[in-house]
Amino acid sequence: MSDHAASIQPKDGQVRTHGGMLSALTLILLVAFFLRVYDLGRTPLGVHYDEAANMILSNEIAQGARPVFIRGYTGKEVLYFYLAAVVIRLMGHPPIAVRVASALIGTASIAIAYRTARELFAEEANGHGRWIALIAAAIQAVNLWAITVSRLGYRAHVQPPLQALTLLFVYRGLRHPNTAGGTRGPLLDWVWAGVWCGLSAYTYLAVRAFPILLALTFLWIVVFWPPRRPGAETPSALRSRLPRLAQFGVLLLVAAVVFAPLGAFYLRNPEFFATRMGQVSVFSPEVGGADPWAAFWRAVRVSFGMFTVRGDLNWRFNVAGAPALWFPLGVFFYVGLAIGLWRLFASAARITLTQRTTYFVLVVWLPVMLLPSILGGGGVEVSLSLRAIGVMPALFYWPALGLTEGASALRRLLGRWLARPTARRIASALVGALLVATGIVTSIQCFVLWGPSVPGYYAASGYLVEASEYVDDRLPPEADLYFAAEHYRHPTVAVLSRRYPDIKWLVGPDVLVFPAGSERETWYVFTHEAMPAEDVLDRFLGTPAQVGRTPDGEVAFRAYSFPPGGVPVPQPSTGAEANLGNVLRFLGYDLNGPLASGGTLDVTLYWQALRDGDRDDFTFFAHLVDDLGFQWGGETFFTYPSIQWRRGEVMALRSRFPIWQGAPPGPYALDVGVFSPSLDARLPLLNENGGLAGTTIHLDGFDLRRADRPPDELPPIQQPARATYGPGLTLLGHDRDRGDLRPGETLALSLYWQAEEVIEPGTMLSLWLEGAGGRIPLWEGDPVHGRYPFSQWQPPEFVRDRYALRLPTDAGAGDYDLRLALLRADGTPLPTSDGQDALSLSAIHVHASDRLWEPPEGIRPVGARLGERVELLGYDVDREEGRPGETLHLTLVWRCLSEMDTSYTVFTHLLDEGEQMRGQQDNPPMSGRYPTTLWVPGEVVVDRYEIEVQGDAPP
Numbered sequence: 001m002s003d004h005a006a007s008i009q010p011k012d013g014q015v016r017t018h019g020g021m022l023s024a025l026t027l028i029l030l031v032a033f034f035l036r037v038y039d040l041g042r043t044p045l046g047v048h049y050d051e052a053a054n055m056i057l058s059n060e061i062a063q064g065a066r067p068v069f070i071r072g073y074t075g076k077e078v079l080y081f082y083l084a085a086v087v088i089r090l091m092g093h094p095p096i097a098v099r100v101a102s103a104l105i106g107t108a109s110i111a112i113a114y115r116t117a118r119e120l121f122a123e124e125a126n127g128h129g130r131w132i133a134l135i136a137a138a139i140q141a142v143n144l145w146a147i148t149v150s151r152l153g154y155r156a157h158v159q160p161p162l163q164a165l166t167l168l169f170v171y172r173g174l175r176h177p178n179t180a181g182g183t184r185g186p187l188l189d190w191v192w193a194g195v196w197c198g199l200s201a202y203t204y205l206a207v208r209a210f211p212i213l214l215a216l217t218f219l220w221i222v223v224f225w226p227p228r229r230p231g232a233e234t235p236s237a238l239r240s241r242l243p244r245l246a247q248f249g250v251l252l253l254v255a256a257v258v259f260a261p262l263g264a265f266y267l268r269n270p271e272f273f274a275t276r277m278g279q280v281s282v283f284s285p286e287v288g289g290a291d292p293w294a295a296f297w298r299a300v301r302v303s304f305g306m307f308t309v310r311g312d313l314n315w316r317f318n319v320a321g322a323p324a325l326w327f328p329l330g331v332f333f334y335v336g337l338a339i340g341l342w343r344l345f346a347s348a349a350r351i352t353l354t355q356r357t358t359y360f361v362l363v364v365w366l367p368v369m370l371l372p373s374i375l376g377g378g379g380v381e382v383s384l385s386l387r388a389i390g391v392m393p394a395l396f397y398w399p400a401l402g403l404t405e406g407a408s409a410l411r412r413l414l415g416r417w418l419a420r421p422t423a424r425r426i427a428s429a430l431v432g433a434l435l436v437a438t439g440i441v442t443s444i445q446c447f448v449l450w451g452p453s454v455p456g457y458y459a460a461s462g463y464l465v466e467a468s469e470y471v472d473d474r475l476p477p478e479a480d481l482y483f484a485a486e487h488y489r490h491p492t493v494a495v496l497s498r499r500y501p502d503i504k505w506l507v508g509p510d511v512l513v514f515p516a517g518s519e520r521e522t523w524y525v526f527t528h529e530a531m532p533a534e535d536v537l538d539r540f541l542g543t544p545a546q547v548g549r550t551p552d553g554e555v556a557f558r559a560y561s562f563p564p565g566g567v568p569v570p571q572p573s574t575g576a577e578a579n580l581g582n583v584l585r586f587l588g589y590d591l592n593g594p595l596a597s598g599g600t601l602d603v604t605l606y607w608q609a610l611r612d613g614d615r616d617d618f619t620f621f622a623h624l625v626d627d628l629g630f631q632w633g634g635e636t637f638f639t640y641p642s643i644q645w646r647r648g649e650v651m652a653l654r655s656r657f658p659i660w661q662g663a664p665p666g667p668y669a670l671d672v673g674v675f676s677p678s679l680d681a682r683l684p685l686l687n688e689n690g691g692l693a694g695t696t697i698h699l700d701g702f703d704l705r706r707a708d709r710p711p712d713e714l715p716p717i718q719q720p721a722r723a724t725y726g727p728g729l730t731l732l733g734h735d736r737d738r739g740d741l742r743p744g745e746t747l748a749l750s751l752y753w754q755a756e757e758v759i760e761p762g763t764m765l766s767l768w769l770e771g772a773g774g775r776i777p778l779w780e781g782d783p784v785h786g787r788y789p790f791s792q793w794q795p796p797e798f799v800r801d802r803y804a805l806r807l808p809t810d811a812g813a814g815d816y817d818l819r820l821a822l823l824r825a826d827g828t829p830l831p832t833s834d835g836q837d838a839l840s841l842s843a844i845h846v847h848a849s850d851r852l853w854e855p856p857e858g859i860r861p862v863g864a865r866l867g868e869r870v871e872l873l874g875y876d877v878d879r880e881e882g883r884p885g886e887t888l889h890l891t892l893v894w895r896c897l898s899e900m901d902t903s904y905t906v907f908t909h910l911l912d913e914g915e916q917m918r919g920q921q922d923n924p925p926m927s928g929r930y931p932t933t934l935w936v937p938g939e940v941v942v943d944r945y946e947i948e949v950q951g952d953a954p955p
Contacts, residue, residue: 021130025114025137032110032141035443036103036150041096043151043451045551046460048316051098051153052491058084058101058153059094059495068261075272077262079202080105080155095495098153106150109161110140113393116164117400119171120358128404135431136400140393142439145324147446148317149385159207160392162200163369166214167361169193173247174221175354190250197251198258206372206387213361213368218248220360225353281375296374303373306384307395308333315455317385319445326438329399336402365394407431454552461492463528463556466548468497470559471525474546475499479521479561482506482513484530488641504644506530510656511639512540514567516648522567524560531555532654540570540652570652572606578697580674581683581917583618585610586697587650589670597663597707601633604654605672613645617678622655623671624702628785630748630802632668633659636675661715662752662800664788665706671696681920684907690915692907695922710754710798717752719842724833725822728757728795731839736818740845744809744899744934747844751801751820753783759790762825767805769844770819773812778805780823809899809936813848852940855893870904870932871895873940884953890945894925896935903931908945910953918953921945 053073062085070076084101091097114137121129140146149157173189200207222244266273283292308330312318325333343351344359369390376387407427414423450456484506494500509532541560548556572588579585587606595601601624623634635657673696674683682695720733737748765783769776782789783801821838822830829837859874878889890908903924910919924931925943
């Protein structure tokens with residue numbers, strides 16, 4: 001019989017106990033709320049990007065937004081934001097209101113966990129169930145993990161109370177008799193269980209492990225706890241379980257109805273259901289690396305170790321490394337776990353079915369709800385504090401069980417020498433003292449070690465708080481403000497600064513912008529995370545007006561001010577003017593250091609805006625290339641959003657990227673340009689007459705010296721295979737880009753060499769194809785396409801030797817073997833250490849090529865010759881009138897006039913009356929499938945394009 005049924009006519013002692021429990025619970029909740037709201041604006045120091053984003057989202061809902069799922073910020077479930085929005089409507093001031101909402105949720109979680117424990121442990125002997133519930137509530141109230149997540153605006157901590165509510169009503173439905181006196185739970189309990197279960201899907205990604213826990217619970221109950229009426233004839237196994245299946249059916253049906261809006265969203269947008277899981281999965285290369293199973297088992301150890309060994313290392317959520325349970329409670333955690341396992345497998349005479357079910361649920365709860373942390377790699381960023389949050393409140397039930405049973409054993413032991421009331425008071429006092437000590441230790445951890453800590457300051461972007469306060473308090477309201485942060489439109493600044501709408505963002509430490517003749521005062525604020533080098537700031541901006549300091553004395557921010565028209569105009573050390581689409585003018589560059597193989601290219605590029613920005617996605621790129629067009633390093637960077645560009649502004653953009661290991665010394669060039677993802681095109685390079693001249697600015701004069709020493713770790717080699725020539729030269733392996741080619745196509749091949757001694761002068765390299773079609777020479781001469789002879793290599797030197805090996809256009813179809821040999825000065829082969837004159841590298845298949853020799857009928861003739869290499873015979877277009885958003889289908893018909901060693905790009909641009917581009921498609925012919933290097937004289941190529949008219953194109 002349940003404790004509800006037994007309490008119809010309580011005795012006076014039961015009333016006093018109930019009143020004492022209620023008073024104790026009230027005190028626990030008050031302490032819990034205090035620990036979660038005390039000094040909430042300063043503990044922790046700062047507002048992290050993710051928390052600030054949550055504050056923005058909550059405020060949007062408070063202002064009227066009604067999403068079912070939030071698409072931004074990699075996708076977010078919405079329940080927490082609706083709850084926080086209610087508090088914002090009541091309090092205003094979203095930063096504090098959202099944290100207060102978290103504190104309220106955290107406090108309510110304790111009350112819910114208490115009520116759930118009363119139900120789970122209702123049949124414990126000697127009334128221990130209510131003590132387990134009360135002690136667990138006290139532990140959760142003063143637990144550092146529970147406190148820190150409740151002081152931060154994260155959606156994850158809505159998950160535990162909804163899990164607890166679901167299991168609370170499942171147990172009520174199982175245990176409580178209906179009005180007819182049977183054992184079948186009332187329908188309303190199962191309905192409520194379904195409501196809470198369905199709502200849990202709106203909490204946090206990690207809740208997707210919760211259905212596994214429910215499924216295991218249902219399976220246990222269906223197998224071991226079929227409902228029977230007292231005195232009734234035992235039905236068949238299936239019939240006895242039908243009522244249970246019906247009860248669970250009600251739960252699932254209601255949960256499905258509650259989940260339906262979110263489920264419909266996932267059906268329409270499946271990427272939001274699976275993408276984030278794929279990003280954080282331990283089995284993805286980004287998380288698990290080369291050995292995902294090793295990473296998996298490491299995540300298992302780390303995740304289970306968080307309870308008592310080492311907790312989250314991220315100062316944003318924790319005193320780094322502090323386990324979830326303080327050491328003394330950790331001891332009782334294992335005591336309680338041992339007791340629970342013993343009772344799970346104890347004989348039926350010692351334990352009831354209800355108790356056994358409780359311990360089964362609690363035993364599987366921990367590993368199941370740790371799955372999000374384990375499968376997420378068990379990292380230090382968020383996996384332990386947030387992804388493992390589903391183990392609450394079960395984690396606190398185990399030490400509560402251990403303490404309760406330990407106190408009972410101590411009371412019985414003391415009862416041999418002391419009066420029972422005295423023994424009980426001593427045992428209770430010891431438990432209370434331990435909980436008070438835990439609260440004291442936690443308070444020190446939270447308010448002395450964690451909240452004002454220097455690592456916590458950095459983890460929560462405290463420097464942005466200081467910079468935002470400075471901007472609001474000190475800057476004139478009409479000044480132009482350039483603000484440097486790690487992220488564009490940083491949410492932390494958005495929730496803290498009134499000047500946020502006025503900011504022009506500098507993203508990262510590698511950008512400076514200089515307005516042209518501004519009529520207003522100009523201010524620059526550079527924050528810790530986006531601080532340019534001090535010598536760069538001194539060179540361009542001079543002495544700062546203000547320097548803010550972090551708690552450990554580092555620079556939190558630097559502020560610079562200039563009067564109207566007083567901003568200096570920088571001059572590049574190397575001028576190189578170029579025009580990109582009448583949008584940007586390239587002014588030149590500074591090379592900030594010497595170049596070495598395996599080192600870093602550090603260059604500052606200078607640009608001037610020729611018009612105001614009309615889109616926000618123009619992205620810069622810089623590629624280090626050799627004379628064959630091979631890239632040896634590069635970077636794409638987005639540092640000054642183009643929607644902010646103003647005519648005349650000069651941008652100094654610093655690009656730093658590693659140069660590939662093994663890059664041969666010699667002359668290189670830097671290709672720079674600008675790309676728009678929304679246009680799916682680069683800005684065109686214009687010549688002096690305004691005509692198209694390509695898509696990149698080619699800057700010569702970058703001389704690369706050899707590396708000072710071989711790399712500590714070799715780059716990955718696609719096909720490693722060691723072959724030693726003489727005592728000093730080893731071929732480590734090779735890469736190739738393909739194994740199937742057509743005549744005229746190019747095979748990209750990389751050879752990896754290690755030179756330990758000086759190589760014999762005159763040694764040459766030979767590469768060829770050999771097969772049924774005969775021998776096809778590909779290269780013979782010095783390595784690095786003749787630019788870097790073996791005799792110039794300086795041991796010990798690592799060289800990556802790259803080739804673009806073009807097949808003759810008349811190469812016969814068939815299977816070939818790609819072979820390599822080294823030749824002495826007299827042309828004889830230099831054998832390997834095992835006596836081979838030639839090495840077989842790869843199998844290559846050459847396809848037959850079908851070519852067209854006559855143009856199709858019905859084309860509109862053009863007859864334009866381009867450089868005596870190709871002739872545009874004519875074209876066809878599907879329409880002569882169009883509307884914005886429509887697609888024009890264009891067909892170009894070319895004739896090859898001579899073989900081409902260069903792969904050319906075709907530009908198709910739709911221009912308005914003002915010569916502004918309103919649509920384009922730029923690519924090598926046939927969308928890159930048939931480059932001009934494959935064409936043979938006389939061949940006709942039919943080349944199709946789809947050009948979308950921009951939505952804002954004027955008539």
